Amino acid sequence: MAQLREHGFKPFDRTSPLAQAIVKGWKEHSPADSLVLSPDLELMGRLPVNDRQPPYNGAKGYLLFLQESLDGKLPGLREDVPTNWDLLLETAVESGAMVDDGLRVALTDEHSEQEVLSVFRTSEPDARNYTIVEIDATAFEDGGVLVIDVWVGESEVSGSFDLFAGDVMELGSANALISARDIPTNQREVVKYPFDQGRIFRLGAIGNASENGKINGFLAKISVAPASTKNSGN
Known part of the structure; x- marks a missing residue:
């Protein structure tokens, strides 16, 4: 790590607002997550690559994920609602x-x-x-x-x-x-x-x-x- 710092490497600051939003949204062991953040760095949506199940699979599904994020529906962040x-x-x-x-x-x-x-x-x-x-x-x-x-x-x-x-x-x-x-x-x-x-x-x-x-x-x-x-x- 010392040698990396000597070459100008700066460790990732987990205390920054951006880092906090990413840490909040990422899913453990997921190789890649799509996160939608507001201008205030509030988490608006999360889509783990391994969980792209209907209705969020495919290109149209990804657009749906983005649209729901912008509409404030919090896709991927809502707790499961029990079925009535x-x-x-x-x-x-x-x-x-x-x-x-x-x-x-x-x-x-x-x-x-x-x-x-x-x-x-x-x-x-x-x-x-x-x-x-x-x-x-x-x-x-x-x-x-x-x-x-x-x-x-x-x-x-x-x-x-x-x-x-x-x-x-x-x-x-x-x-x-x-x-x-x-x-x-x-x-x-x-x-x-x-x-x-x-x-x-x-x-x-x-x-x-x-x-x-x-x-x-x-x-x-x-x-x-x-x-x-x-x-x-x-």
Whole structure:
């Protein structure tokens, strides 16, 4: 270092306003950062080269980054805002982007697996406000194994899923053929129910009663496995 000083080298002054702005904006271990600074050396935007993900990738993305910086939107500097899942999912239902009633799947040999994407809501203990999916498996005259692979969304409410016979009038866990109870957020569970002849089922999805007024999404993959697997233990 002494020899460098002798040749006129001046070490970087980290106490200067410019240096402080750069230190504040740079991301550790990033090989290169794009920083936008105001005339007063206030940090207005940051774009680490390794994090150029949509919408900031490519030339248009870089222009968007610059424009948002000039507009005071602080790209790359804002803390993540938690998603308001209640608002997001209710809006999706109201707009028709997601459906929570009249859900039905018909399974056949040619189409033995189908998916349902919908929502469930929490309810008072005696209300039983199920989201219902009708499952038509009458095409399987010799029966089979109904397989329901369900994934619960990211909202902060767990979900329970009850499978009912198609002719059951009073819906409730006591009358369910099989259930998957209290599946946590962002988790999945698989339930299987063997049946001897083609029939109609109803799948009811509902939120934890202790969290009234909440909503969450779910994805159910519903299929029928061959009757030969009923006693296979799989």
